[in-house]
Amino acid sequence: MTFKYNHVYLNASSTVVGPNENQGPLKDFFDKKFSDFYAGEKSWEQAEIKMMATSINILLHKLKKAPSSIDLLIAGDLLDQIAPSSFVAANLKIPFLGIYSACATMAEAMIIGSNMLEAKQINNIICATSSHNLSAEKQFRYPSEYGAPKPKTATFTATGGAAAYLSRVKNHIKIESATIGKVIDLGQKDANHTGAAMAPAAADTIYTHFKNLKRNINHYDLILTGDLGLYGKEILINYLKEEYQIDIEKKYNDCGIMLYDLDKQNVGAGASGPVSSALVTFGYIIKQMTKKKFKKVLLVATGALFSPTFLFQSKTIPAVAHAIDLEVVE
């Protein structure tokens, strides 16, 4: 399902990060940095709420707007019942839709928002997401102090919050089109190799987006996946070549690989988590687009929709990818 938009613009965005992101190669591009995992709160879960709330506050400050002037907030995160998003929404008193598509959450929020803006149902929207390395590890894997050894393919959940403001008010970055992805399941069961579970979903979405808009790779300056990691990236490049005869290698990168210094930081195959693609896109890519280093960027946010319960019941990891086309307005 692909949509074309004529009047949807990305007016502002904000990024808040934790300690690891603050040591990575993109450290100078973020709005606020917390030097520890607690961010002055009592628990990691509460720190995650603070990071998402802080990102929205920074965004409102940049826009010089009050929460009451925002028509809609769409947010989601990784924790059970997307609780951090609900607590943030409870404080802001903005009409709220909570969503979940794991690490593809931000793209899903932006697609829903863009459609409503294009249809003139709303005048503006804030999309937000967060993730926290330790609260995610606690829920999905082992206690953090346990230090369970991980294979090289395992990714590292990024810590932080990110928010974006979309409206029909003209700006230099436009949301040009978007594709809602299908859930793809090719039988992968390794929670320590989510890149392998997500690559086919990313491939399907890229292929569909190209096909529906009658485009090819030459149209873009950059194709950016969310959090496939080092090995998932290799799989995607080769899967796209074999299955769809599309070669993206020369114009392709993965947010998970860009967020950290993989040689120096002990983060496995790269960053993951809903905030990973949001931090790289809003922190770094948007600023490069403003400088016109990239003019047309296709962000393909990937989400491994895995549940520990179902994995223990020998079920697989379904995955989804949503694409958003960002374009510099000349």
Added chain:
Amino acid sequence: MQQTKYCKLVNKYKPQEERLFNMAKAFLIGGVLGIIGHSLWQLYCVVLAMGEKEAAIVTTITLIFIASLLTGLGFFDSWVKFARAGLIIPITGFAHAMTSTALEHKQEGFVTGIGSNIFKLSGSVILYGVLSAYVFGLIRLLIFGG
């Protein structure tokens, strides 16, 4: 693409784990831990004039205490990341599994947090440890008469 064909593609780009290196590390570190344990046992036997059985129990308790303390102080997890099975398989791993889980859930309260989660990782070890002790004890009794 079919699942089997895709699995082949995934495996083609899967990095090799350094199994031999990891095994050697675990063997050496686990072995050193064994030497430390045995030295402690001899120390308790000779210096404190304990009986062999008592000294063995006190040795175990000492190792559990040290591992738990180091977990609490916050750096045992990085040792485990490095030594892997070398520290997980000995009694230190068992103590570490319980302490780290307790730390993880302390914010959810003494009963609903620590109490109900402390055996989350080590529960399996206790259950199947007791079960296998029973089975092997029975086999020993039936074959060797106790």
